[in-house]
Amino acid sequence: MTDVRDAPTTTSPISTRKHGDVLIVLSNNPPVNALSTAVRQGLVDAIEQAEADDSVHAVVITCEGNTFFAGADITEFGKPPQQPWLPAVVDRIEACTKPVVAAIHGTALGGGLEVALSCHYRVAVPSAKMGTPEVKLGLLPGAGGTQRLPRVAGVRKALEMCATGNPIGAKEGFACGLIDRLIEEDDLIPHAVGYAEEVRDVRPLPKSSEREYKINECDPSVFDDFLKENARRFRGFEAPLKNVEAVKLACSRPYAEGAIEERKMFMELMTGQQSAAQRYFFFAERKANKIEGLPENTEPRPIHRVGVIGAGTMGGGISMNFLSAGIPVTIVEMGQEALDRGTGLMRKNYEATASKGRMTAEQVEKAMGYLQPTLDFAALADCDLIIEAVYENMDVKKEVFGRLDKIAKPGAILASNTSYLNINEIAASISRPADVVGMHFFSPANVMKLLEVVRGDKTAPDVLLTAMGLGKKIRKVPVVAGVCHGFIGNRMLMPRQIEATKLLLEGATPEQVDRVHVDFGMPMGPFQMADLAGVDIGWHRDPNRVENVRDALCAIDRWGQKKGAGFYDYDERRRPTPSPVVQQIIEDFAKKQGVERREISDQEIVERTLYTMINEGAKILEEGIAQRASDIDVVWVYGYGWPVYRGGPMFWADSEGLAKIVDGLNRQEARMRSDFSFSKLLLNKAENGEKFTS
Numbered sequence: 001m002t003d004v005r006d007a008p009t010t011t012s013p014i015s016t017r018k019h020g021d022v023l024i025v026l027s028n029n030p031p032v033n034a035l036s037t038a039v040r041q042g043l044v045d046a047i048e049q050a051e052a053d054d055s056v057h058a059v060v061i062t063c064e065g066n067t068f069f070a071g072a073d074i075t076e077f078g079k080p081p082q083q084p085w086l087p088a089v090v091d092r093i094e095a096c097t098k099p100v101v102a103a104i105h106g107t108a109l110g111g112g113l114e115v116a117l118s119c120h121y122r123v124a125v126p127s128a129k130m131g132t133p134e135v136k137l138g139l140l141p142g143a144g145g146t147q148r149l150p151r152v153a154g155v156r157k158a159l160e161m162c163a164t165g166n167p168i169g170a171k172e173g174f175a176c177g178l179i180d181r182l183i184e185e186d187d188l189i190p191h192a193v194g195y196a197e198e199v200r201d202v203r204p205l206p207k208s209s210e211r212e213y214k215i216n217e218c219d220p221s222v223f224d225d226f227l228k229e230n231a232r233r234f235r236g237f238e239a240p241l242k243n244v245e246a247v248k249l250a251c252s253r254p255y256a257e258g259a260i261e262e263r264k265m266f267m268e269l270m271t272g273q274q275s276a277a278q279r280y281f282f283f284a285e286r287k288a289n290k291i292e293g294l295p296e297n298t299e300p301r302p303i304h305r306v307g308v309i310g311a312g313t314m315g316g317g318i319s320m321n322f323l324s325a326g327i328p329v330t331i332v333e334m335g336q337e338a339l340d341r342g343t344g345l346m347r348k349n350y351e352a353t354a355s356k357g358r359m360t361a362e363q364v365e366k367a368m369g370y371l372q373p374t375l376d377f378a379a380l381a382d383c384d385l386i387i388e389a390v391y392e393n394m395d396v397k398k399e400v401f402g403r404l405d406k407i408a409k410p411g412a413i414l415a416s417n418t419s420y421l422n423i424n425e426i427a428a429s430i431s432r433p434a435d436v437v438g439m440h441f442f443s444p445a446n447v448m449k450l451l452e453v454v455r456g457d458k459t460a461p462d463v464l465l466t467a468m469g470l471g472k473k474i475r476k477v478p479v480v481a482g483v484c485h486g487f488i489g490n491r492m493l494m495p496r497q498i499e500a501t502k503l504l505l506e507g508a509t510p511e512q513v514d515r516v517h518v519d520f521g522m523p524m525g526p527f528q529m530a531d532l533a534g535v536d537i538g539w540h541r542d543p544n545r546v547e548n549v550r551d552a553l554c555a556i557d558r559w560g561q562k563k564g565a566g567f568y569d570y571d572e573r574r575r576p577t578p579s580p581v582v583q584q585i586i587e588d589f590a591k592k593q594g595v596e597r598r599e600i601s602d603q604e605i606v607e608r609t610l611y612t613m614i615n616e617g618a619k620i621l622e623e624g625i626a627q628r629a630s631d632i633d634v635v636w637v638y639g640y641g642w643p644v645y646r647g648g649p650m651f652w653a654d655s656e657g658l659a660k661i662v663d664g665l666n667r668q669e670a671r672m673r674s675d676f677s678f679s680k681l682l683l684n685k686a687e688n689g690e691k692f693t694s
């Protein structure tokens, strides 16, 4: 067989060539073969060509590059739609009078999977993945996907795929009937052509839209069960519920009617605020990876071994990220007991993952095999990157960096996991400040996706590039931050916490403040978060020095969930209830400080806690601490669970209108902390009717 990839190219992203009596339709639309207008038109033309040519008896649709069609072209969303529309394209493919085979490698996603579903047959290499990630963009598959997928793969599988957006592998696709044949890697097109030849005379053509048995045998309780199982995960989101509704329609209506309803729901979601926020966030996340002001030709430094100082919760979690990615780690502790405890916990965490079926026992051993635990600081000498995760204190950090300065090899990157401290001051204390960078992981470090990469004044460009690239390699979402107290995320947390605590004295309860945040879509409110993280974090540890509510709680051992008591009381299953003790402490403090208590409205809580965060975000932007507003949004969605359907704090502020934010802050200014000040950027933008994110 000739190499069909030598096909002549045309100006259209779709080219065709014949192999025997099979027409091969090849898409070449980098980087991900998105289904742009030209691709859609090319597909229709190719099907017309196949039908018009009597010498063609079957068709294979496939793609060049890394992937099969990864979906509709998201950059076209929100613009006037161009013909031919995808639903018409897929219907045209299915209506072809000659068998059409989709040959899949990489990822068949969204509209890409809908194209595959409209083909009469689907073959794939084992590494291929299929999915309907539209829900992650606040959408549902809008080109027949919710109607064809349950008919082909079964209702339960379709529900899972559409409502969660998680892809499945080709082997799973084969098992559920989505894929008709698995084909050896690297041999896709010739075998797909062979398959097309095998089925060329089979009639009637198997059309996904006409398959009934999988939807007929569906148990109607599947929908409620599925929603119950996922209630927490879907809280606040519109799209998952619409996806479920659409799949349900497939079971109760003929295909054509279901497809019309699907389209209506798709358009409803597309024009809604949640999808706008989620589509914005898709690009925000990708933009965060781009570093501004980096000299051209900057190359990353090679990283073969990572050193981690400290085997506590943080050091252990950080190490696991590298081990999971196959990067050897030397982990150093001061005492054998702490070292054993730390490595033991890492193993336990891996084993817990394995027990949930998300890792095999071999993978656990493989990951742990990359770990070299030691008490010998000098063992860090052969590491290319060393991250310290020691006690959060400037003197302690400087001491560690001083020792590293003596033993680290030339060119090694020296990183601090500090969450607040000044990276410039740490860098200035050693002889190689250009090698110093902040790598701020969020706890639990093996789980949380966010990584703030802190660029010091002297950090070398290649050091920054390496840290960002490595972040991606260990499957984090890295965001560049400048040096300031708390960087992007924690700095914005501070004004929120201050106002939340002030509100307690003025008459709000912890439950009310937390409820407002949870209703907004946050996973938890400020006091639930304090209880989870530990009320004692940063406490001066003197029970006789009681200057605020937090000191009072710490003084009586109410350190949060770990002690069974904090802002709330906890039962043995860590379920919270409001605490009369805490209420009394709050009221006593209010009295002592002469604060008049009053009824606090939910709106005031929003304005004083969330609007102040926006103000701080604007300062972060005007000071150049964040490269762009969307980076702040990425930090808050991945680091603190800001609801992605609100895009992130800066996008949310834009959608509320910046004038409204300024009005709210003006209304509250007299009640807020005395050192509150407006961001000039926020005021200017509000006055000029501008936005942060566009």
Ligand code: 3HC
Residues within 6 Å of the ligand: 031, 032, 034, 067, 070, 071, 072, 073, 074, 075, 086, 107, 109, 110, 111, 112, 114, 133, 134, 137, 139, 140, 141, 142, 143, 145, 283, 286, 287
């Ligand atoms: N449309 C337009 N651009 C897209 C795109 C799409 N569907 N998918 C990816 N891109 C762009 C990215 O923005 C990025 O651009 P950049 O280089 O300028 O930043 C570039 O392609 C590469 O993307 P990634 O950095 O994400 O590359 P990866 O290799 O890490 O991942 C991928 C590849 C798994 C395909 C991932 O890009 C992805 O998940 N894409 C989105 C898939 C998706 O959501 N499809 C559904 C679209 S909605 C739809 O189909 C509606 C239909 O039902 C009607």
